[in-house]
Amino acid sequence: MNVFVRDFVPSALAFLMNGEPDIVKNFLLKTLHLQGWEKRVDRFKLGEGVMPASFKVLHDPIRKTDTLIADFGESAIGRVAPVDSGFWWIILLRAYTKSTGDLSLAESSSCQKGMKLILTLCLSEGFDTFPTLLCADGCCMVDRRMVRHICGCFSLC
Numbered sequence: 001m002n003v004f005v006r007d008f009v010p011s012a013l014a015f016l017m018n019g020e021p022d023i024v025k026n027f028l029l030k031t032l033h034l035q036g037w038e039k040r041v042d043r044f045k046l047g048e049g050v051m052p053a054s055f056k057v058l059h060d061p062i063r064k065t066d067t068l069i070a071d072f073g074e075s076a077i078g079r080v081a082p083v084d085s086g087f088w089w090i091i092l093l094r095a096y097t098k099s100t101g102d103l104s105l106a107e108s109s110s111c112q113k114g115m116k117l118i119l120t121l122c123l124s125e126g127f128d129t130f131p132t133l134l135c136a137d138g139c140c141m142v143d144r145r146m147v148r149h150i151c152g153c154f155s156l157c
Helices: 005-017 021-035 084-100 109-122 144-154
Strands: 002-004 054-060 065-071
Antiparallel strands (some): 054 065
16 A cells, blocks of 8 residues: 555545544654655665655554655656655644644654754755656656756846
8 A cells, every 4th residue: 555645635634623633743753754765766865854745554464563664756657756745744633733722742852853854955055866856767857957057048037
């Protein structure tokens, strides 16, 4: 079974409205744990704050355990690392906090670190593998430094 971060948000909101916040809390904690994994798309190492776009839940019926396998863009069209997952995660954390009144999760050191990593990555001035720009197989993503150079040369901007 695949669980997509972005696609889970409407379901999470329904769980919160139906008085089932533990499902949302568990999702937030599991994805936060996956954020800490070393992330690669092809041979590129992704920035520390990238959240997975999705994860697979592999169930072992013999051991009765579940294993999560994170996808940081390897399965995406164009093999582009996800940028929106981190933002959806922050939005869902806020919805959870507002719905339950439980500030302890958002104020925990692990959530604070996760938010800081997401924002540091997305607000950074310089980068090697910024998630919105990385395209590991070299298809048609444009680097903003290249755009500035082209615009400056041709007076397009």
